[in-house]
Each structure stands twice: as C-alpha cells, then as structure tokens.
Amino acid sequence: MTAGADRCVPPKAVVVMNPRSGGGKPARFRLRELAERTGAQVRVTSADHDAASLARLAAAEGMEVLGVAGGDGTVSAVAAVAADAGLPLVVIPAGTRNHFARDLGMDIRNPASALDALCDGDPARVDLGLIGGRVFVNNVSFGAYADALFEPGYREAKLRTFASIAPEYVKGQHGVEANVDTPEGTIEFPQVLLVSNNPYHIATPHYLGRRFALDTGLLGGIVLKRPTDTPPDLLLHLRATLRQPGIAGRPVPVITWSAPRITVYGAAPHLLAGIDGEPVTLSLPARCEIRPGALQLLLPRNRPGIPHEPKPPRRGS
Template sequence: MTNPRSGGGKTARFDLINRAEGMGAQVWSTSAEHDATSLARLAVQEGAEVLAVAGGDGTVSAVAAVAAATDRPLLVVPAGTRNHFARDLGLDIRNPVSSLSALIDGVPTRVDLGLVGPHTFVNNVSFGPYADALLEPGYREDKARTLASVAPDYLSGRQCVEADVDTPQGTVQLPQVVLVSNNPYHIATPRYLGRRFTLTSGLLGGIVLKRPTDMPPDLLRHLRGELLRRQPGPSTPGDAVIAWMADTITLHGGRRQLRAGVDGEPVTLPLPVTCEARPGGLRVLLPRDRPGIPREPRPGLPRAPRDY
C-alpha cells in the first residue's frame, strides 16, 4: 500500500511503485474510495503474506493495525514527512528505496504497539493544540499556519485539555498538553529530543505539561527547558512538566468526548480514554543494510511502579 500524497509526493519522486513491482510486489494506492485500512484488509483476503506500506505515520499505523490483527509482518517504507516510526526502527529515512530490499531478505523482529480505544498507534497520541489543529480546515495544506492559529489560546492559558490525567504524582487537572508515545521519547539531550531508542520496552511514555497560573510567553520553549532542566532525575511535585513510563495512561473527566491526534490523524475519543501498551504486538521486516538505532547518550526515564 502506498499513500501518493504523503511526504509531498515521495512515492512518485522515488519511483517506489515501479521499483516495488519490479521486485514482485503488488502495489495499491490509497484514494478517496479506498483508504489504507480497507486496502490492507483486501490484500490479506487475497493471500498477501507480507504487508508493505509507503507513507507517513498515519498510513503506517492503519496498515500496522491490520498486520497485527492478522499476524502478518509489516514492511515500512519511509515515504512521509517526518517518518518518526521508520526513523526509530533504524531505517534510512533519506532513501526510502533502501527499505524495499526487505522484500528479498528482510530481517524479522517484533516491536511494540500502542492502543487507544479502537485505534492503533505506532508513534503517539496527542491532546491539546496539535489535536485541535488537525481538525481545522486547511491543516494539510498549511500545517504551520494552522497550528499557529490555535496555539495562542493555549499559550495564554485560556484553553486547555478538557480532561484530567493520572500520573505518578497524582491526577493533573486540565493540563495544557498531554502526549502519550509508543515507548518513551528521549528528552535528556537536545540533539536526540523526541527520539525513541527502543521500541521494545513494553511501555508507554507520558509527558504532561501542567496548566500554571501564569502561562509562560513561549510554551514550547518552556516545555523544552523544563524537560532538559530536570533530567536525568524523576519529576518532582513542583515541576511544570511530568514525564514517566507506564503500562497504561488514563484521561478522564466530566465531558463525554475528547479530541485527539492519533499518529497525526484527527479522532474523537469517548472519555475515559485509556492508552495501553501492547508489547511485541507487531512483526516487522527490516532491511539488512540500514543505519540502525543510535545508542542513547543518557539514561531514559524512570519507570512508574507497577502498582501505581
């Protein structure tokens, strides 16, 4: 499966369809009539032994859900814009063609998946300004401008995530940002900020930005500064940012629904929302010749107690 719109048309720019077909693969492209999920299910019905996907994290997670449900291995071709999952698999995101070699002699392995309600996520679930931006008309055409249009209310403290989230420090009410990742993000050093050095910890990563009385003028700079300031030790009650690892992360409150971004796709979830880790939930095929995952420069986050 390929999403021809992902990454500004990387499928066409790297001639991925012809290259894959030349290696014996049958390629189907998403369209207004057929999304990635329906195409993946059709491929399974027609006997596909491997599901390959070229696109961004949203397209990848849709096919990954079908692959996991049918116990098919997934081959990821990084043809999106950011390619977070492909990067953290150790793939060469600058050369999507190189991943096609896994069709011939791919290395099988297992990695974790995240679940939130009926949705699978390979990267993250976000609540707050990014989730709101995804629902705005024109987001796909101009992501930066759309995000900038919804951010001021969060920056000023007039808007927040309309739910409470359970953390190792207790319940945080109406936070500014909640980010739940499939395996924890590295936040200790600027160079690797946002990387995942493992996809097999069996845990989610949680990051919550509290809603302070006086909102800092630059929310993103404040978030980054708080994360870097407090590493490598655990969060303390006075921190504006709480970061931790856990099997499940739950949001709850009085509202019936909550907007979220699941791997960059807008969804509306009924409250309470529970994010869960599925350890080893996905089989993947990796090319033998790949950059790999760099060594983590500093220890990661402490894990929340099991009885939390």
C-alpha cells in the same frame, strides 16, 4: 534500492501506497516502479479504498507479507491489519516526518532502500499502542496539535494552522479539558498531554523526541502542567524541561513516566485528539494500552540503525 533486489521473487507481497504522502514522495522516488520490480503487487489508496481496506483485502487473499509506503497515519492503519492477521510488515518511509521509521533505525532520506526488506529483511518485533480500539505506532496527542488537525486546510498549510492555534496555549488560556493520573498525582486540565508507544527521550536537546526502543512493553506519558505563575508562559516552561531543578528554583512543570496503561478522563463526553497525526474524536474515558511485541516487521539489512541513548546531563552542568 539495490540492483540485486530486482525481481527477487519475495513471498506473496502487497505494498499499500498512499500517493499523496510526503507531498508526492512515492512518485518522486519511483516507489511503485521499484516495488513492482521486486515482484510485489502495489495497491494505491484512493477516495474509495483507504489503506486499511486495501491491507485487509490483501490479507484475505492469502498474501504473506504486507508493505506500506506513506506517512505515519498510513503506516499505523496497515500495521493494525498486519498485527491482527499475523503478517510481517515492511515499512517504506514515504511521509513527511516518518517518526516510526526513524525510530526503527531506517534511512528516511532514501525511502526506496526499505524495499530491500521485501526480498531479504531482518525480522523484528515491536510494540503497538492501542486507544479506543485504534492502533497507534507513535503517539496520541491532546492539546494544541490535536486542535490544529481539526482545522480546515491543515494538510495544505500545517505551520500556518498550528501557529494560529498555539498562541492561546502559549498564554495558558487553553488546555486539555481532561484529567490524567500520573506518579505525581492527578493532573487536571494540563496544557499538553502526550501518550506514546514506548517512552520518548526528552533529557537532551539533540535527541529530543526520539525513542531508543520500541519493545519495552510500556507506554510513555508526558504532561505539561498548566502554570500557576502570572502571566503563564508555556515557552518559559518548555525551556525549563531541560534545566534541573527548574527556573529560579521553581519545579519543572513536565511530568514523564512509563506505564502499561494510561487513562484520560473527565466530565466531557468526548475529547479531540491526534492519533499518529490523524484527527480523531475520542469518547471519555479513553484508555491507552500497550500490546507488547504485537507487530512483526521486516527491516532492510542495510540501515543507519538506532543511536545509543545519551545519558541526561548532570545537575549543574
């Protein structure tokens, strides 16, 4: 945070802070102290008060700006309140991955730099995803990652937990117990299904999983079809996604598309999912929609910015 931001007397602002995010990043970066130094109030989540309830209370009290310091799950919860209340949001990337802040072009290595937006932020509007009445800023995932989120101890040992789930998917023995309609027809029981708030870039390895825009008004869909060859090999097919037209002449099994709505349906009444990294059980059919320009942001003026989207490699290169 810059020295000039000290006691800048921002509009009536509340920063909702999750002290556990990022393994304690708020404390390591002194975010509470620095936020209060600007004149903003800080309200910390607890077992009795989650991020959404604290944000709703701040909105009811007539606050003019909401801030959120935490991971993407915490950001998503406060963003939903900000959008419904018509309040601008300041995102302080204090989580582990901070995908939303990264795709906004923010400096995720220095969370405190985002506090400058409380005093003199650049206004911007971005889209929000919606599924089953819940907002998502990044994505809804079905499959191995969603299953891992429901495992006891996932938060304490993420890699180990995911490693215990992934082999069954890698072998093609597990998949998503649902169907989804794509431009290439209905895909039944895919290995992986991801619906994102604006499309992800997957054409080049360096920027794999980046979003170069958050205001296209479209969802992104990614389906990895269950392989039909023997033995099924998820890793082999993943390597094929960046090699056109595929391995040994076989078609690439990944389907990507953009749409304002994507519906996941099937015979089962419910399906496990991860919404911005939080475990959720969804009723089927689950309809994903986009809310164009639903979220108003205040971004720090000094930030790395969003890189230009690279062109996909030409075939045969």
